[in-house]
Amino acid sequence: xxxxxxxxxxxxxxxxxxxxxxxxxxxxxxxxxxxxxxxxxxxxxxxxxxxxxxxxxxxxxxxxxxxxxxxxxxxxxxxxx
Numbered sequence: 001x002x003x004x005x006x007x008x009x010x011x012x013x014x015x016x017x018x019x020x021x022x023x024x025x026x027x028x029x030x031x032x033x034x035x036x037x038x039x040x041x042x043x044x045x046x047x048x049x050x051x052x053x054x055x056x057x058x059x060x061x062x063x064x065x066x067x068x069x070x071x072x073x074x075x076x077x078x079x080x081x
Contacts, residue, residue: 003065025048
């Protein structure tokens, strides 16, 4: 599974090489990908991603994991994320 492999390989590690504790907002699991989600995403301030970002403990970290099938920079929503 491409996503799991990339997430595991990118997740921050401590000095001993162990994965650090944390939480993740996973866009493709959080938003219904096969439905028209334009209303859900119509206001950036109340979008699920922005709400999760605002509630993230500070300081936080962000990982952006791209698929081998499509570039993330061609999707406007991914640019905001």
